[in-house]
Amino acid sequence: MTGFKCLAVPGPTNMPFEVRQAMDVALEDHRAPDFPDFTIPLLNDVKKIFRTETGHAIIFPGSGTGGWESAIANTLNAGDKVLTSSFGQFSWLWVDMCSRFGLDVHNVEVEWGRGVPLGAYREALEKDTNHEIKAVLVCHNETATGVTSSVKAVRELLDDLKHPALLFVDGVSSVGSLEFRMDDWGVDVAVSGSQKGFMLPTGLAIVGVSQKAMEQKKQATLPVCFFDFGDMIKMNAQGYFPYTPPVTLLRGLRASVDMLLDEGLDNVAHRHNRLAEGVRRAVTAWGLNNCAQEAQWHSDTVTAIKMNEGQDANAVIQTAYHDYKVSLGAGLSVLNGKVFRIGHLGWLNETMVLQALGGVELAMRKVGVAFEAGSGVGAAIDFYTETAASNKMAAE
Ligand SMILES: Cc1ncc(COP(=O)(O)O)c(C=O)c1O
Incomplete structure (x- = not known):
């Protein structure tokens, strides 16, 4: 592929x-x-x-x-x-x-x-x-x-x-x-x-x-x-x-620390929050639930997405990987088969998140999860569009 x-x-x-x-x-x-x-x-x-x-x-x-x-x-x-x-x-x-x-x-x-x-x-x-x-x-x-x-x-x-x-x-x-x-x-x-x-x-x-x-x-x-x-x-x-x-990793660390400090740690945190919120909007639009039970605990680096009764999270993960080259995080231990995870941390922007969300939609459609195609991607796009100014401000 x-x-x-x-x-x-x-x-x-x-x-x-x-x-x-x-x-x-x-x-x-x-x-x-x-x-x-x-x-x-x-x-x-x-x-x-x-x-x-x-x-x-x-x-x-x-x-x-x-x-x-x-x-x-x-x-x-x-x-x-x-x-x-x-x-x-x-x-x-x-x-x-x-x-x-x-x-x-x-x-x-x-x-x-x-x-x-x-x-x-x-x-x-x-x-x-x-x-x-x-x-x-x-x-x-x-x-x-x-x-x-x-x-x-x-x-x-x-x-x-x-x-x-x-x-x-x-x-x-x-x-x-x-x-x-x-x-x-x-x-x-x-x-x-x-x-x-x-x-x-x-x-x-x-x-x-x-x-x-x-x-x-x-x-x-x-x-x-x-x-x-x-x-x-x-x-x-x-x-x-x-x-x-x-030493080779330390050379890489020098570059990554420079990138983080150049962006500014507050801006880095703001970027993660904004990208994460797009994912959360997508989850809601799909009719699925965030594993984190209350908003106070919502992570800005990873979202664990709980599938509904009778839906198999591993089928989504396998299909996303084999058919669409998208690696999603598996549900670990007692959550295996019940959740899939989207990591949204590190060197990332809106379009990279949308790629992951699009991959999830393709996989869910293929394994027969009922949802409206484009609903999650659309919700994230709406949010990123509404908040584009705040992102620009953070970057300046
Ligand atoms: C929160 C947390 N703690 C500890 C670990 C273990 O770290 P490592 O796999 O780098 O040993 C991980 C790994 O994913 C983690 O996510």
Whole structure:
């Protein structure tokens, strides 16, 4: 089949040509005398993406999962109590990792489609007068259900109760796309990866670490080696790494960070919000439902679309892929067959979103889902037309 594949999964995302070109370079000496001229400004600029001035930006070879592990292994002791919540595949996997590390996990199970349970968190923290809870985990954007939770609200809760627990945030599908304010929200470890908002291939765990987390690290006894924050910070200060860094990906990261900062992080967030709203209008026009149960949780980076009773989401995904070259995200775990996901993050514009929506319509028509052809695409076009001025303003 001729033509481009349409990559509409929530990561990996589309890679900008600038990023690809930046990585089309000969391999380099990572111990060269001038290597720090490249790495020190890069690490400083990655801090800007996390919006931290006081924290560190740390880049490990790895993926988001490695970032999760780094948060736990650097700051906690076996048996430490952690407050967590699971409301989708990724929030659940991080909780599972906490158990595998021998932590005492106090997990609040939440219906998939809802966000971080602020009430239950308050209750657990209020009861914890001896401050046994050492860390509170938040999945900022649950990619499996398209749910964004308020990190700020969790910070306010901790502050209100004067609770000293560390705040760990999974920002894998939010950092570099949605509003993310590490310092303002008092995030102690913010975890991201290269293949979503950073618009790169998979291969980097990109982590923001606060001074408070580094203080806590002094008392931490879980084994940590490859993901040691201390080793990394020490070597990074001179512009080097404790082991061979993935320099080619770092070259790509330089280009992607430049693109994000040139666009401006507020504009990036605005663009994602506008593109996402077009998708949401399409979902409503098709007569389908957003898996995120309330507007407060609607994610601007991914929409999980719930099919109606008797409709098979996997048939839509398979047909979109095989017949129309459109990759949609599958429903994970209990949502398999029930939802398909459209990723709308990274290097993306209106027409790319419309391509994905058009592909969904073609696939739904082919598998016999009843809807009016063009209704979703039309609703998105109407919205993008109505809001074209706001987009232009944001870009200026
Ligand atoms: C919210 C979230 N957290 C963590 C992960 C795991 O990241 P990785 O697959 O890069 O290890 C993902 C992956 O999609 C994710 O979406």
